[in-house]
Amino acid sequence: MLKGDDAFKKIIAHAKEYGFIFQSSEIYDGLSAVYDYGQNGSALKNNIKEYWWKSMVQFHENIVGIDAAIFMHPTVWKASGHVDAFNDPLIDNKDSKKRYRADVLIEDHMAKLEDKINKEVEKASKRFGETFDEAMFRKTNPRVVANQEKIEAIRLRFVEALENNNLEDVKKLIEDLEIVCPVSGSRNWTDVRQFNLMFSTQMGSVTEDANQIYLRPETAQGIFVNYLNVQKTGRMKIPFGIAQIGKAFRNEIVARQFIFRMREFEQMEMQFFIRPGEELKWYEYWKEERMKWHTSLGMPNGLYRFHDHDKLAHYANAAADIEFAFPFGFKELEGIHSRTDFDLSAHQKFSGKKLQYFDPETNESYVPYVVESSIGLDRMFLAILSQSYVEETLEDGSERVVLNLPPMLAPIKAAILPLMKKDGLAEKAREVMDNLKYDFMCSYEEKDAIGRRYRRQDAIGTPYCITIDHQTLEDNTVTIRERDTMQQERIHVDEVKRVVLERISFKNR
């Protein structure tokens, strides 16, 4: 694995040149922070999904998979907290170039005024020997009354402006209150702009009747709203998990670093439903399990690390990231969160439907707690790609670029190569190809010198090259060349399928 900016650029160039990742709508100059997966990229991505899905759903009897829709009832996002957390009116100070949430600036200002009042009241209470509340109630000080009225007036304007989504008023309020930038101390503000991190669209073709709906900003809610359906129909017993792979959308202000942060991205996640009070035990369990999954890919040590969160999200009582050493540094690849009963309780409240589980062991009903594993598929793709990209100098001084992919993830498992076109070698190679292509992804190439074809396969990470030569015609043996060692062995044609399948199997990790 290469390091540094230079390496990252090479990997991006390689990804494009060999059909892994293209910029979206490239012939129209592209669309910012949106990328398409090409012929090899989509194959690699699908293989990552399959590996994850099998290790979750197929290898665990108590985990099942679903595929929820991207569109969901708008109230889902009120219950989840996204409508509040993802809608920010922002304002920039032109002098300091700092950006603030306009509502926070105003709230801070009100807090300062309130602080003033409290100090006045406190003084009064000491003077008259009253409690704080008594002093407040008497409103002895006219300045206190004036300030309280002022705050109330601000709050009214503020709430009204926000409710009507009147951003000009919000700005005017900031100007009227003479709020200054804490950094530059100036009042040179830009207009207030609404940044909505959720994409929205209308459902219903008649404009007046249409409801605004969102493209889901996370896949988790599709699992939570189906919790009861799956638990009942699958007769699931706690603890159990629901897994899902799917697209999510976030209108990031700045989306950059190739496919690391995109506006449209794919998540692979599993929500594990447990008994309240056992969440930390399961949290630790899944942290270890998930780390094992990553290291089972055979990546070198030291590429992964845990990062425990100090600042917890509104839904979590414990959270850690698994970080990966990307070419641009250690960054989040996966999150493991103890989400408590936040989501199910919220949906219970907003929907009015009971989302509880009767535990036959304890004879109790409760809203289950949740431990979540959520991994960015595109980030996983980037992690594997960047760690697999190797530039080698061979003994003879020549260079080659190899994608050192785990064989089971490689887009193409075997390339079938006749040493040359004539003498019936091509026909024989076709025969071999036809016998293999139903079992794993194969590629056939007869153009160019054999060495060149090996290098091309190296560049897309094909683990095995099957070469048909003159000896094949005599004794039905072929050579099988291994990508990383470049070593060849001669085996019988009938053995090829078994040998390749064995070496690309999940079981042999």
Next chain:
RNA sequence: GCGGAAGUAGCUCAUCCGGUAGAGCGACAGCCUUCCAAGCUGUAGGUGGCGGGUUCGAGUCCCGUCUUCCGCUCCA
């Protein structure tokens, strides 16, 4: 979003002070045949990111715009 830099063939780049674009590699077709890229012949591929302006004339100067990169900012 702000500041800086860049955008010419699939890729890497050239084209001097403004005079209607060129190479290497790659691709494709054919020849050759030698198990680790760069043998031979031929062919295709560009309204110079896009739009506008200045000029007799713009890849080249100016403005706008899109995209990318670097820094800042943002990222429950």
